[in-house]
Amino acid sequence: MSGWALIRIWTVVVYLFMFLPVAVVVLLSFNASQFGAFPMTGLSLRWFGELWANEAILRAFRVSFLLGALTAAISTTLGVLAALALVRYDFRGKNLVSTVLIAPILVPEVVLAVALLLFLRFLQMPKSFALLLLGHVIFTLPFVVLVVQARLVGIRRDVEEAALSLGASPRQTFFAVTLPLLAPAIFAGMLFAFTISFDDITGTLFWKPGGVETVPTQIFAMLRNSISPEINALGTVMIVLTVGLPLLGAAIARRLGARTR
Amino acid sequence: MIQPAVQLRDIVKRFGSFVAVHPTSLEIPEGAFVTLLGPSGCGKTTTLRMIAGLLDPSEGEIAIKGRRVNEVPIHKRNLGLVFQNYALFPHRTVAENVAFGLRYRGVAREDIRRRVAEALALVQLPDLGHRYPRELSGGQQQRVALARAIVIEPDVLLLDEPLSALDANLREDMRVELKRIQHRLGITTVFVTHDQGEALAMSDRIVVMSAGRVEQAGPPEEVYNTPATEFVARFLGASNILGARVAAAGDGEVVLDADHFGRITLPPERARGVGPGARAKLVIRAEKLGLSPPGAPPGDGISIDGRIETVDYQGQVARYFVRVGDTQLQAINMIDEHPFSEGDAVAIRLRPRDCAALAGDAT
Numbered sequence: 001m002s003g004w005a006l007i008r009i010w011t012v013v014v015y016l017f018m019f020l021p022v023a024v025v026v027l028l029s030f031n032a033s034q035f036g037a038f039p040m041t042g043l044s045l046r047w048f049g050e051l052w053a054n055e056a057i058l059r060a061f062r063v064s065f066l067l068g069a070l071t072a073a074i075s076t077t078l079g080v081l082a083a084l085a086l087v088r089y090d091f092r093g094k095n096l097v098s099t100v101l102i103a104p105i106l107v108p109e110v111v112l113a114v115a116l117l118l119f120l121r122f123l124q125m126p127k128s129f130a131l132l133l134l135g136h137v138i139f140t141l142p143f144v145v146l147v148v149q150a151r152l153v154g155i156r157r158d159v160e161e162a163a164l165s166l167g168a169s170p171r172q173t174f175f176a177v178t179l180p181l182l183a184p185a186i187f188a189g190m191l192f193a194f195t196i197s198f199d200d201i202t203g204t205l206f207w208k209p210g211g212v213e214t215v216p217t218q219i220f221a222m223l224r225n226s227i228s229p230e231i232n233a234l235g236t237v238m239i240v241l242t243v244g245l246p247l248l249g250a251a252i253a254r255r256l257g258a259r260t261r
Numbered sequence: 262m263i264q265p266a267v268q269l270r271d272i273v274k275r276f277g278s279f280v281a282v283h284p285t286s287l288e289i290p291e292g293a294f295v296t297l298l299g300p301s302g303c304g305k306t307t308t309l310r311m312i313a314g315l316l317d318p319s320e321g322e323i324a325i326k327g328r329r330v331n332e333v334p335i336h337k338r339n340l341g342l343v344f345q346n347y348a349l350f351p352h353r354t355v356a357e358n359v360a361f362g363l364r365y366r367g368v369a370r371e372d373i374r375r376r377v378a379e380a381l382a383l384v385q386l387p388d389l390g391h392r393y394p395r396e397l398s399g400g401q402q403q404r405v406a407l408a409r410a411i412v413i414e415p416d417v418l419l420l421d422e423p424l425s426a427l428d429a430n431l432r433e434d435m436r437v438e439l440k441r442i443q444h445r446l447g448i449t450t451v452f453v454t455h456d457q458g459e460a461l462a463m464s465d466r467i468v469v470m471s472a473g474r475v476e477q478a479g480p481p482e483e484v485y486n487t488p489a490t491e492f493v494a495r496f497l498g499a500s501n502i503l504g505a506r507v508a509a510a511g512d513g514e515v516v517l518d519a520d521h522f523g524r525i526t527l528p529p530e531r532a533r534g535v536g537p538g539a540r541a542k543l544v545i546r547a548e549k550l551g552l553s554p555p556g557a558p559p560g561d562g563i564s565i566d567g568r569i570e571t572v573d574y575q576g577q578v579a580r581y582f583v584r585v586g587d588t589q590l591q592a593i594n595m596i597d598e599h600p601f602s603e604g605d606a607v608a609i610r611l612r613p614r615d616c617a618a619l620a621g622d623a624t
Contacts, residue, residue, distance in 0.1 A: 158348040161315055162406075164335045165342035166362030166413060173336075176361075180352045 022239065029232035047233035057234060060218035064198055067129075067214060071136040071197040076190045078137070079144025080182070086145070087152040102146065104139040112139060113206035127209040135207045136197045143196065144189035151185030184253040191249035195242045264327045266291045266449035267312060267417055272321030274307050281307045283473045284321065289417075289451060289466075294443055296452045298460040299470035300496070305453045306421060308470070312451060313419050314338050325416055336365075341410030341448075345422040347402040349394040355381070355405050356390035362413035380412035381405075383442060400431045407439070411446060418443070418450040424459060436462055457497045461485060469493050487531055487617045488544060494619070499547035499580070501590045504622060510537040517618060519543045521585050522563050525613045532618035540622040549615035550592035552581060552607045562612040569605045583609060 032042035051057055085091070086098055104112060116135055125131065155178065163173040179186075201216035208217060215238060222231055267289040274282040282304040289295045297305035310316040312323060314335035323330050330338055349358050359377045368376070381387050384404035394402055403423055410418060423439070424432045440463050443450050454460055460467050461481045468478040469492075477489035488494035491502060505519040515532040517525045525543065535541045555566060565585060573580040579600040581592045592609065601607060 156346065156348065158344045158346060159350060161313075161335075162342060162344065162348040162409075163350070163361065164315075165313060165338075165340055165419075166409065167336050167339070167365035168361070169336050172365065177350055 025232050025235045026239065028229065029236040031229060031232075034229060047229045048237075050230050051233050051237070054230065056213070057215075057218055057230075060213045060215045063212055064214040064216075067133060067136060068194040068198040070133055071140055072190045072193040074133070074137050075140040075144045075193040076186060079141055079189055079193075080148050080186055082141075082145050083148035083152050084178075087149055088157075102142045105142045109139065109200075109202045113203040116203075117206050127207060129209060129212060132204065132207045132209070132212070135203050136200065139200075139203065140193035140196050143192040147189040147192065148182065148185045151182055155181045188249060188253050191246050195245055199238060199242050263291060265289055266293070266326060267451065268322075268324040268327075269308070269312070270322040270324070272308075272311060272318040272323060274304070274311060274316060275319045281473055282311075282318075285473075285475055287468065287475070287478070289449060292447045292449055293465045294440070294450045294452065294463060295466045295468060296454060296460040296464040297468050297470060298454060298457060298496075299476075300455055302472075303470040304473040305455075305470050307473075309419055309421055309451060309453045312417070313340055313342055339413070339416050341413060341415035341418040343403070343406050343410050343418070343420045343423045345425050347394070347399075347406045347426070349402055349406055349409070351394055353393075354390065355386070355392050355394065355397070358394065358405055359390075359409045359412050361409060366413065376412055377408075380408040383411070383445075384408045385438075399427050400435060403427065403435060404438075407442065411442070411448065416449065418448050420450065420452045422454055423452075424454070425456070432459075439463065461497070469496065471496070487533075488619070489533075491542060491544075491619060491621075494544045494617075499591050499593060501545040501547065501550070503543045503545065503588070505541045505543045505618065507535055507537050507539050507541050507618075510535060515618065517541055517543060521565055521588060522611060525563070525616060527613060527616060527618055531614075531616065534620040535618050536620070539620065542619040542621055544617045544619060545590075545611060546615065547580065547591040547593040548578075549611065550583075550590060550594075551610040552583070552592050552594050552601060553610065555606050555608050557608060560610055560612075562610045564608050564610050567607055567609045569601050569603055569607060572600055572603055574600055581607075583607065585609065 028038075028040070029047055030043050030045070031040045032044035032046060033040065082097075082101055086094065086101075113135070116131075116138070120127065120131060159181070160173050160177055163177045164170065168176055199216055200214075201220060204214050204217055205220070208214065213221065215234070219231055219234055219238075222228065222234075265288040267287075269285060269287040271284045271286055272282060273280070273284050285304075285308065287308075297308060299305045307316060311318050312325075314330065314333065318331065325338065325340075349355075350361065353361070356377050359380055360373050363373045363376060377390065378387070381390060384407055386401060386404050386408070389397065389401065389405075394405065397405065403426075407423070420439075424435050427435060436459055452459075452463065464481055466478065467481050467484045469476045469484060471492050477484055477493045484493060485497055488497065488500075494500040494502060503520045503522070505517040505525070507515065508518050508524070509516040510529075510532070513529065515527045515529055515535055517527065517532075517535075519525050520543075522543070532541070551560075551562075552569075567583040567585040567590065569581050570584045570589065571582040573582075574596075577595065578593055579596050581594065581601060583590045583592055590609065
């Protein structure tokens with residue numbers, strides 16, 4: 001047996017190990033039996049129906065969507081501005097600012113979560129939805145900055161200079177030239193921010209105010225009581241959203257990008 | 262006196278402690294095609310960018326049509342700018358690219374359409390308005406960039422190495438094309454290049470720059486035939502520079518005793534600043550040295566003997582490196598039938614009136 005065949009087998013095994021559990025969750029969410037285990041007794045959408053009827057879960061979904069959307073909006077706005085400053089301008093302490101902006105990716109999330117919580121305690125501020133949002137913005141911002149920065153480096157300065165020379169003011173130049181060329185990256189960054197926020201649990205558990213649940217914390221709470229097939233169904237919905245959205249986004253970004261290359 | 266279209270008065274550009282442009286004054290007459298020529302890093306692009314308003318001069322004043330523009334931002338200077346890499350807006354069609362400047366000038370929609378069509382016709386791309394830049398070749402993109410710059414009827418057209426990104430054949434076509442359009446519109450043009458061929462072919466006036474200073478400014482023939490400095494002599498074309506002693510100067514002629522060639526008499530306008538008794542540099546263009554087989558009947562010039570060391574065959578012409586005593590001379594000659602070979606003995610002919618002399622000792 002050649003070395004390449006071994007590597008192929010090994011690769012398949014690694015992928016099975018990674019994705020089999022996910023596949024099992026998705027498969028069992030269609031199980032008719034009320035015990036989430038094999039053998040399956042039949043195919044059914046029953047658990048998705050139950051999900052739809054579960055007020056707590058629907059509320060968690062609404063919270064997660066709102067949190068994700070706001071996080072995406074704020075992170076993208078700040079991230080685009082930060083990337084513009086870092087790429088287009090020279091200022092003192094640029095490297096430091098750049099490092100600090102990216103740092104939340106490098107610091108373990110638990111550490112970040114506890115740190116922000118202790119900081120709030122120090123400031124004697126109660127937990128609130130706004131602070132939860134702030135937390136999510138902090139650790140989604142680096143992704144937006146990195147994605148937008150990479151694209152911005154590729155937009156040559158002379159295209160903007162051409163617009164200026166033709167009579168567009170710096171602001172008009174930004175909206176007529178820079179922003180459209182940046183659109184695919186902005187879009188990708190926004191999707192990153194949304195999905196990361198949407199399925200975050202570590203930070204959310206620390207920061208969320210009492211009585212507010214996001215979808216991941218709701219699943220976490222449900223798991224403590226029982227392993228209901230409803231959770232499998234919820235997991236399937238989450239997988240579809242967090243895998244499907246970026247894929248959809250990538251496809252849209254590719255189409256936008258193809259036009260502007 | 263007619264007001265110059267662009268006037269630079271003692272402009273200086275410093276980047277930190279580095280001086281990119283030393284005090285420079287320049288007048289560009291209305292309708293002229295002026296080329297800033299020099300090697301990279303000589304300050305030509307920096308000068309252009311200061312005229313454009315993309316860089317602020319550290320000192321001095323820039324006036325366009327008599328109006329000081331130091332404090333006027335680029336988008337209010339009414340300039341046409343063409344870049345080396347075209348810098349078209351990739352997300353807009355060709356027609357939208359050309360219309361861009363007109364839209365910010367409040368031109369009515371039907372006028373925009375008409376003027377865009379006219380500009381595209383002028384650059385000979387009448388049917389490509391609906392295409393995107395990436396669908397065009399490099400040469401076509403540069404024509405669009407030119408159309409975009411001239412459609413706004415700028416006071417000055419600034420061209421920053423616009424031909425450098427094109428391949429050789431296309432570059433020569435575009436050179437002719439660009440000159441034709443400039444001539445037709447009569448638009449004042451400042452052209453930046455490091456290519457002496459482009460500069461000589463296109464310019465009304467050439468400004469040769471080196472290390473942030475103007476070495477010489479004048480019409481192409483003048484700059485080429487009577488270089489003001491050794492740098493200009495070496496940068497434009499291939500030149501031989503020989504040591505010489507000034508035997509006599511005055512009375513409408515300058516007499517030199519040059520290495521190898523002996524006594525050479527020049528008219529004073531070809532030997533500016535050369536005084537009697539001093540050392541001088543004799544500048545001989547490589548194409549002014551005629552090679553012929555030894556023993557051929559002498560012409561109206563000086564003839565000395567040499568031996569071919571290296572032949573650089575270029576098709577129409579050949580560049581020869583010829584050994585004369587302790588010196589190697591360069592000669593560029595048309596090839597009549599077949600070139601000389603390495604090791605051939607040749608007669609080297611020179612007509613004194615094809616030389617020029619500079620003050621100072623040859624190195």
